[in-house]
Amino acid sequence: MNHDSLDEFLKAATPALAKAPGALVFAEDGVEIRSTLEHALARGFGTVALLADRSIPVPQDLAPRVHHVPWDIHRDSALTTAVNRVIGAAPGAWLHYCYNAEYLFFPFCETRTIRDLTTFQAEERRDTVLTYVIDLYAGDLDRHPDAVSLTDALLDRLGYYALGRGDPAKGWAPKERQMDFFGGLRWRFEEHVPWTRRRIDRVSLFRAQPGLVLRDDHTFNIEEYNTYACPWHNNITAAVCSFRTAKALRTNPGSRFDIHSFRWSNSVPFRWHSQQLMDLGLMEPGQWF
Structure with missing residues (x-):
């Protein structure tokens, strides 16, 4: 699912974020994009988004299950700016953020x-x-x-x-x-x-609030x-x-x-x-x- 902007993603995904935890994956390069996204999906996140330059694509077979959001991760405060935008749009939602080639593990x-x-x-x-x-x-x-x-x-x-x-x-x-x-x-x-x-x-797993x-x-x-x-x-x-x-x-x-x-x-x-x-x-x- 390709989006033209973060605003467009928030408009489309906010209802789903209210129902199930969401994962925001920030890609700094193209290393292990597939495994990172597959891991997040396997953990059971209801919404998984890849925030990355358009030159870093979502693998085609994962595209129906992953939101692709254009984002310049290399600008100052890129991650916090995006996360805070999601927090503001989806109060009450549980959110996780990570970079590519990072994998969340929790007990059991x-x-x-x-x-x-x-x-x-x-x-x-x-x-x-x-x-x-x-x-x-x-x-x-x-x-x-x-x-x-x-x-x-x-x-x-x-x-x-x-x-x-x-x-x-x-x-x-x-x-x-x-x-x-x-x-x-x-x-x-x-x-x-x-x-x-x-x-x-x-603190990369948390519940948003106003x-x-x-x-x-x-x-x-x-x-x-x-x-x-x-x-x-x-x-x-x-x-x-x-x-x-x-x-x-x-x-x-x-x-x-x-x-x-x-x-x-x-x-x-x-x-x-x-x-x-x-x-x-x-x-x-x-x-x-």
Whole structure:
């Protein structure tokens, strides 16, 4: 389904977004467009949209199920501008956003749908699911020079940590139930990553409401949306398994020739299953069993 503009997409898709969660996929290039869209559809999203340059097409067999929206992802604040437009048009809708070559996993997603998850969260009086961006990377960069391979994907099993998130309005005292999370390739190759882009936490699954605004640092203007749990118990967290950082480190001339392998002693094969992520402590089911 091709659209001429974001406005046209919103007019056509807003009724569907009110009935089932929607996924917004932002394509920075043509890498793994098919697998990203297929993964979102398999998770059960009722509306899946690819926001990309017209030169990046939706695979023909997926076109009847995917909205193709022209969007310049490389302009300043491109992602937040689009997401905030969707928030404004579809209050009450559950939304997920990601880039191409990124894949959302949540506890038990092999047998439960995204609607099951959001229904449970609503019953828990939660409007968000905190997601951690878990870096994936090809084990053999000679065979896969852009570091992207679905069949040879590795991830780090250790090296993740969190720091209290300071509140500048209160003398940088820690904010309640908020933390900055780090790890993966952004930690191991931090000399190539600006410090403002080293966090791996992203509130990429949430329910829209009037006045809600996504900021460029992947946090929201409503502080409760940025918390990892409610005050009374732990909540579900999820993971966005992503080749994006590895791809960028291998594409950027400033880092490409310094990195000959992403492997280290704590690399393990990614099994493409939520149980592995839970076993590694990279997401948790909270009270959902």
